[in-house]
Amino acid sequence: MSFSSISKQKALCAEEARGEDEVMELIPGLPEEVAEKCLLHLPFLYHRLFRTVSSNWNRFLTADTQGAAKPSTVAATVSLSLPFLFAFAFDPVSRRLQCQALDPFSRRWLLLPPVPSGVAAAAGSFAVVGLPARGEIYVIGGVEEGGEKAVRSVAVYSAATNGWGEAAGMRTARGYMAAGEVGGRVVVAGEDGEAEVFDPEAGRWSPAAVRGGAPVARYDAAAAGGKLYVTEGWAWPFERAPRGAAYDAATDSWAEMARGMREGWTGSCAVSGGRMYIVAEYGEWRLKMYDESRDAWRMVAGGGVPGEVRRPHVVAGELGEFGGGGRRRIYVVGAGLDVAVGTVRGGAEEEERVEWEVVKGPAEFVGLAPCNAQVLYA
Known part of the structure; x- marks a missing residue:
């Protein structure tokens, strides 16, 4: 050569x-x-x-x-991906459920594929659970519009494909249930005490422990620290103290909710940075944080939710802390999809304080009534 x-x-x-x-x-x-x-x-x-x-x-x-x-771990997903706020709302004209996504950084709403027809027709009868680290949202069960027939169906939205699909149906048809993510799985609890768990990896439902005692009419629910909390909350005319229960996924067991937690649960709960926060339903819609060591809700310093955010409202929290310094973010989505973004600063050794910023919804959202909000990392 x-x-x-x-x-x-x-x-x-x-x-x-x-x-x-x-x-x-x-x-x-x-x-x-x-x-x-x-x-x-x-x-x-x-x-x-x-x-x-x-x-x-x-x-x-x-x-x-x-x-x-x-990266497949929650820590990697949270640190490397962006949080997006997904808001579910009913259009009073079409009576259809819509889902919109807000980019908290650009403050722009993103157009998403329509929710499949026939999904969760009756307002408030279904459950919505987000799996933030997987970038998925599950719309579960509900009651058919115009009737009392509960359904087993489960629709799932994937941020990876920006599309909707079907997941395995529940073992039991359910309406007006409590649900949340516990340990990467979806836990659903009916008012009758029966519960079941969905494993997204295996794609199947399995029975969970039955909650004993008197029925707990769902008012609000939140998942934190490996447990799903379900509460009736305080409601007029305050004839009796509210009931509450907690499901522990590690032991597959139910227990009565701690007294201080259930008696102070006076609003809608969001979990952010591993902490439980409530936006109080009364007064100025002040923010409260649950202190487990004292079994008490502590008021967060700073003002209440800005008055321009109107009822009805729903809340959501970011999974992890952001930007260093232990900051946590809470979202309050009001009528017309006006959003109050609350940044909470402070830790265990110092007073927590919240600062609010309002992101106005577009004019075309003026008639929308929010029914659920979730934060996904996509």
Whole structure:
């Protein structure tokens, strides 16, 4: 082989090697971990478009649905992904359930695919549970509109595909239930005391322990610390103290809710940074935080929810803390999808304080009445 042929062969091999290196790099010139963070912060609505950029981008952006490259732990998902607020609301004209997503950073609402027809027709009869780390929202059961027939069906929204699908139906048809995420699974509790658990990895429901005692009419529910809390809350005319129960997933057992928790549960609860917060239904809609060591709700300093956010309202919280310094974020979604964004600062050793910012809903949302809100990391 001539010297020139050898040189050409070496040059070709070097060129191929360079080409392989370029293919292997998500973003040429950036360290892999930096490139991953950049791609994970791309708006989830445009992932289909971004997947056409290169085969590497396609593999990375679809890895979460194939069990590959993307981080799978909750900590990695929370730290590398962006939180989006998903608000479910009823249009009084069409009487259809809608779902909109708010990007808290750009303050823009994103247009999502319509909720499948026939899902959760009767307002307030169904349960909505978000699995933030998986980027999924489940709309569970409910009562058919115009009747009293409960349904077993479960619809699931995936941020990875920006689309709706069907999940396995519940073992028992249910309406007006409590539900929440506990340990990465969906726990559903009926007013009759029966409960069941959905494993999203296995795609199936299994029975849970039956809650004994008198029925607990669902008023509000929240999941925190490996438990699902269900409470009747205080309601006029205050004829008796409210009942409450707590389901422990680790032991598959129910217990009566602590007295201080149930007697102080006077509003809608959101969990953020592992802490339970209530937006009080009375007065100025002040924020309270549950102190488990004292079994008491402590008032959070700062003003109440701004008055421009009107009833009806729903609440949601971000899974983790953000920006350092132990800051936590609470969302209060009001009529017309006006949103009060509360940033809570402070910790166990110092007084907590909340600062509010209002994001006005678009004019076309003026007639929408919110019924649920969830935060997903997408």
